[in-house]
Amino acid sequence: MITIPKNYIHFAFDPHVVPCATAYSGDIVSFSCQDCYSEQIVSDGIAFSQVDMKRNNPATGPLYVNDAAPGDILRVEILDIALGEDGCMTAREGVGTYEIHGTHCRRFPLKDGSILFDRGIRIPLKPMVGVVGTAPAKGTASTQVPGRHGGNLDIKDLGPGAFLYLPVDVEGALLSIGDIHAVQGDGETVICALETSGVVRVKINVLKGRNDIPLPFIVTPDRYLSVAVDPSLDICSVQAARTMHRFLMNHSGLRAEQCGMLLSLAGNLRISQIVNPSKGCVMEFPRFLIGERFEL
Secondary structure, rough: OOEEOOEEEEEEEEOOOOOOOOEOEEEEEEEOOOOOOOOOOOOOOOOHHHHHHOOOOOOOEEEEEEEOOOEEEEEEEEEEEEEEEEEEEEEOOOOOOOOOOOOOOOOOOEEEOOOOOOHHHEEEEEEEEEEEEOOOOOOOEEEEEEOOOEOOOOOOOOOOOOOEEEEEEOOOEEEEEEEEEEOOOOEEOOOOEEEEEEEEEEEEEEEEOOOOOOOOOEEEEOOOEEEEEEEOHHHHHHHHHHHHHHHHHHHHHHOOHHHHHHHHHOEEEEEEOOOOEEEEEEEEEEEEOOOOOOOO
């Protein structure tokens, strides 16, 4: 198995970044990741002024996939996520959703499958990956930004058992992963989730000749999720819904009005995050409900 240490980090998806490891389609790769604050919040209550936000959202990689060429799709299967012993988060005035005064940096231990929060509150762990993406064909994309390439998606469904489909826009795809969350709610509303270092183990496969998959796209054991990002929630919510609508029409043989009715009955349109430069929405629909034909 290929292992990438957590010191191989960068802060932008860039077609010119030198890869730190290589793999082939079908390989299993472990990405060792720093937390989103580059492990700078070392103690509970540390002053936020000690945190260098230029080092926000380090991504481990990139990985060069030998048989990936522009026009292919890279399927990333998340096999498991090993978390650190504790995690950190911040709540800060002027960022996120809430009216909070001052800046607050916290660390919380992880024990027996839960976060040990204040006043004896325990929150079950649900590990996920916040940042996972490939390099764009031109220019760079900050690891703080989501987009067609993936990037800072912050979708809570990207945990063990999920498949993420990403575009290959450059030779080798240049896959990077980071920003592990011990748990996150939809919206990530305070500005972050419980951020932790850890190890993400994935299986990568190159898919050729597949033009039936919208990108990025997520498949979990029981759901399909279309993904959309835009500075406007109004726009990205409609994009996510319409992407899933087209997906169902392409894979079920049902008519447009039938798919629309089904999505209104059994689909869920969700806000995935509202704190990144572009907001995120997903439209989820149950797998196997309508006898769809889709090859993973």
